[in-house]
Amino acid sequence: MPISPENFKFIQDFARDTAAIVMEPGKEYLAETRLTPIAIQAGFKTLDEFVAQLRTNRNGTLFNEQVIDALTTNETSFFRDFHPFETLKQHILPSLIEQRAGLRKLTIWSAASSTGQEAYTIAMLIRENFPELKDWNVSILGTDLSPTVLAQARQGAYSQLEVNRGLPAPLLLKYFTKVETKWVLKDEIKKMVEFRQMNLFKPWPILPMFDVVFIRNVMIYFDIETKKVILKRIRQCLQPQGCLFLGTAETTLNIDPEWQLATLGRATIYHNRPALAVAA
Numbered sequence: 001m002p003i004s005p006e007n008f009k010f011i012q013d014f015a016r017d018t019a020a021i022v023m024e025p026g027k028e029y030l031a032e033t034r035l036t037p038i039a040i041q042a043g044f045k046t047l048d049e050f051v052a053q054l055r056t057n058r059n060g061t062l063f064n065e066q067v068i069d070a071l072t073t074n075e076t077s078f079f080r081d082f083h084p085f086e087t088l089k090q091h092i093l094p095s096l097i098e099q100r101a102g103l104r105k106l107t108i109w110s111a112a113s114s115t116g117q118e119a120y121t122i123a124m125l126i127r128e129n130f131p132e133l134k135d136w137n138v139s140i141l142g143t144d145l146s147p148t149v150l151a152q153a154r155q156g157a158y159s160q161l162e163v164n165r166g167l168p169a170p171l172l173l174k175y176f177t178k179v180e181t182k183w184v185l186k187d188e189i190k191k192m193v194e195f196r197q198m199n200l201f202k203p204w205p206i207l208p209m210f211d212v213v214f215i216r217n218v219m220i221y222f223d224i225e226t227k228k229v230i231l232k233r234i235r236q237c238l239q240p241q242g243c244l245f246l247g248t249a250e251t252t253l254n255i256d257p258e259w260q261l262a263t264l265g266r267a268t269i270y271h272n273r274p275a276l277a278v279a280a
């Protein structure tokens with residue numbers, strides 16, 4: 001169903017103000033294809049009638065969640081891009097384990113975690129490769145804006161198609177149980193991850209200091225000012241020796257000079273730039 005220019009402008013503003021998502025001019029087709037099913041399901045005859053309803057309900061929750069869900073891309077997979085997880089396994093975790101041997105505590109954040117594959121990939125990787133962490137306090141936090149993806153993440157239930165994407169067969173057999181048409185993660189992995197709703201664009205809740213932050217394939221949808229704010233906030237909740245992973249199409253370069261970039265294994269990681277030593 002077509003959308004009028006005025007209503008497309010409203011949807012652009014709505015996506016930006018609610019979730020920082022930039023919908024470029026010319027992306028009318030995106031609004032049309034993604035919002036039409038919601039409009040039809042809600043009994044509207046045209047998309048413009050549906051948007052008119054949305055306008056009158058600007059501050060309510062009726063349809064707002066569904067609209068943001070429809071406008072965001074939830075694409076994810078187990079071991080997405082592979083190299084960041086190899087670097088985590090080969091370099092980052094061994095070094096953190098050495099540094100944190102006294103505290104025996106590790107804190108990892110999968111921000112914009114979508115349906116949970118990234119957070120659970122980290123959990124399985126730890127369970128498989130670092131048995132010594134079994135009696136450490138290891139917390140993995142997954143956060144996302146969308147209650148729909150968070151609900152699936154908390155269930156840890158995935159379709160055949162979802163487990164076919166990136167998950168090695170031995171891990172599927174070891175950590176999942178087939179329940180009817182779904183593959184459900186076993187509790188031993190599920191209980192390693194906590195999922196919380198969090199909008200990166202709104203004030204952040206109090207967060208722990210993280211050793212590792214994954215925030216991948218979400219900032220590509222934001223404008224530069226929003227990226228700057230988010231990168232600064234991440235610096236503030238990252239341990240001095242901590243590291244950040246971004247998506248392959250994302251970088252801190254020309255956005256936030258306080259980040260230092262390094263190639264470790266075949267992945268790019270980002271550190272807080274160490275404060276300059278003050279000359280005596």
Ligand SMILES: C[S@@+](CC[C@H](N)C(=O)[O-])C[C@H]1O[C@@H](n2cnc3c(N)ncnc32)[C@H](O)[C@@H]1O
Binds near residue numbers: 115
């Ligand atoms: C493409 S997925 C990325 C998933 C995962 N990080 C990965 O790389 O595979 C983007 C996710 O960002 C979430 N998202 C979009 N805007 C957000 C915001 N303002 N705050 C928090 N999450 C947001 C979406 O709901 C979606 O689940």
